[in-house]
Amino acid sequence: MQSISNPALTACNLNSLQLKNRLIKAGTFENLSPNGRPGRDLLNFHSEIARGGAAMTTIGYCAVENAGRLNADMLCMHEDYREDIRDLVQGIQELGCKVSGQMGHCGAFSKNHTLDGRPKGPRGGLNLLGFAEGMWFCDAMKLSDIESLVNAYGEAAKFMKSVGFDALEIHFGHGYGLCQFLSPLTNNRKDNYGGSVENRLRLPLRVLAAVREAVGDDFPIIGKISMSEGRRGGIRLEDSIDICRALDKAGIDAIITSSGTSTMNPMLMFRGDSILPSLLRYEKNRFMRLILRLMGRKMFPAMPFHDMYLLEHAKRIRKAVKCKMIYIGGAVSGENFKHILDVGFDFIQLGRSLLADPDLPTKLAEKPGYTSRCNHCNQCVGTIASPLGIHCPQFFDGARS
Numbered sequence: 001m002q003s004i005s006n007p008a009l010t011a012c013n014l015n016s017l018q019l020k021n022r023l024i025k026a027g028t029f030e031n032l033s034p035n036g037r038p039g040r041d042l043l044n045f046h047s048e049i050a051r052g053g054a055a056m057t058t059i060g061y062c063a064v065e066n067a068g069r070l071n072a073d074m075l076c077m078h079e080d081y082r083e084d085i086r087d088l089v090q091g092i093q094e095l096g097c098k099v100s101g102q103m104g105h106c107g108a109f110s111k112n113h114t115l116d117g118r119p120k121g122p123r124g125g126l127n128l129l130g131f132a133e134g135m136w137f138c139d140a141m142k143l144s145d146i147e148s149l150v151n152a153y154g155e156a157a158k159f160m161k162s163v164g165f166d167a168l169e170i171h172f173g174h175g176y177g178l179c180q181f182l183s184p185l186t187n188n189r190k191d192n193y194g195g196s197v198e199n200r201l202r203l204p205l206r207v208l209a210a211v212r213e214a215v216g217d218d219f220p221i222i223g224k225i226s227m228s229e230g231r232r233g234g235i236r237l238e239d240s241i242d243i244c245r246a247l248d249k250a251g252i253d254a255i256i257t258s259s260g261t262s263t264m265n266p267m268l269m270f271r272g273d274s275i276l277p278s279l280l281r282y283e284k285n286r287f288m289r290l291i292l293r294l295m296g297r298k299m300f301p302a303m304p305f306h307d308m309y310l311l312e313h314a315k316r317i318r319k320a321v322k323c324k325m326i327y328i329g330g331a332v333s334g335e336n337f338k339h340i341l342d343v344g345f346d347f348i349q350l351g352r353s354l355l356a357d358p359d360l361p362t363k364l365a366e367k368p369g370y371t372s373r374c375n376h377c378n379q380c381v382g383t384i385a386s387p388l389g390i391h392c393p394q395f396f397d398g399a400r401s
């Protein structure tokens with residue numbers, strides 16, 4: 001009997017880009033770019049995903065400028081790395097997989113010691129990430145800093161298109177730079193960039209316009225947002241519906257509806273077992289280890305996982321916008337994928353399922369109901385800081401080829 005193929009394996013366009021199926025590897029910061037230069041291991045990591053059959057992979061956290069890096073081992077979209085980044089992108093494409101680059105900027109928190117001065121965000125104060133490393137404070141951005149940030153996004157977009165990326169994903173979520181402007185918790189500015197949701201959207205929309213101008217109308221631009229920060233006074237679902245409507249109106253091609261923030265509430269994004277044990281396993285800074293021991297249980301509580309845990313909220317956004325929608329969050333099986341597409345989403349991003357099971361799309365072709373072997377233990381999260389770079393500790397044998 002001929003097997004019925006899973007609808008997630010059908011082709012679909014994203015702007016002018018044709019994707020061979022609906023499965024996209026989500027951005028998961030790989031930490032395989034020592035001193036910011038993409039290494040052979042980064043190509044091998046994404047080659048494994050490409051050979052596994054995903055239509056597109058996302059290079060996690062491509063900083064748009066040095067000031068946008070959380071640490072000095074993050075990729076930076078800069079001329080100095082042109083050939084290495086071009087080789088990385090081409091190497092993946094040769095395996096039949098498209099490549100998206102996640103445009104990131106950390107804004108007010110950073111432990112990047114190569115930074116010129118303090119990190120900058122919508123307001124000044126403590127630098128939550130750099131504190132343990134002696135980078136205690138961040139500064140409020142002046143209007144001239146805002147202009148130069150918009151320019152940095154435009155220049156990075158031009159650079160990324162010129163080295164061959166097939167799509168760009170602007171990070172508007174997870175508490176990073178643009179999210180700090182969107183969130184009333186981190187943005188208390190009194191000028192045109194703070195206050196009402198229109199004002200808080202001003203910088204993110206200017207960034208989108210600069211990226212669009214740099215890449216042209218037919219190039220796919222995706223935005224990743226946090227539907228909720230899960231903190232009193234932070235972004236709520238209702239705000240994120242307004243935010244997505246504005247991005248849609250401004251011409252974004254697709255929106256990914258994530259949740260939570262890396263600093264305040266990461267478990268909202270992951271769900272499952274606490275990430276604390278794995279953070280402790282790899283954290284080298286003694287002060288940071290102490291903070292993790294004292295506050296980690298409260299900061300990273302285990303949260304019940306269920307398949308497609310962000311779907312109900314994401315459906316509200318699906319109804320509110322016309323652009324394409326990319327579901328993310330606990331999509332683990334052929335049945336999940338079918339359901340997500342049935343309720344109106346166009347693509348599915350997979351993070352942990354592909355870390356545990358890089359060839360999930362191929363397995364799905366053989367068995368339309370295949371379920372990923374990821375058990376959301378979240379031990380992969382701490383491996384970002386491991387010498388091997390990101391991996392699933394349960395199934396990775398330590399070799400990348």
Ligand SMILES: Cc1cc2nc3c(=O)[nH]c(=O)nc-3n(C[C@H](O)[C@H](O)[C@H](O)COP(=O)(O)O)c2cc1C
Nearest residue numbers: 026027028029060061269329330350351352380381
């Ligand atoms: C180890 C790890 C690293 C991650 N790094 C990033 C990142 O660099 N950028 C980002 O937007 N999300 C990052 N995420 C979040 C994922 O993209 C995704 O939103 C989350 O894992 C939920 O999707 P999943 O259930 O398919 O794993 C990371 C997740 C994991 C597990």
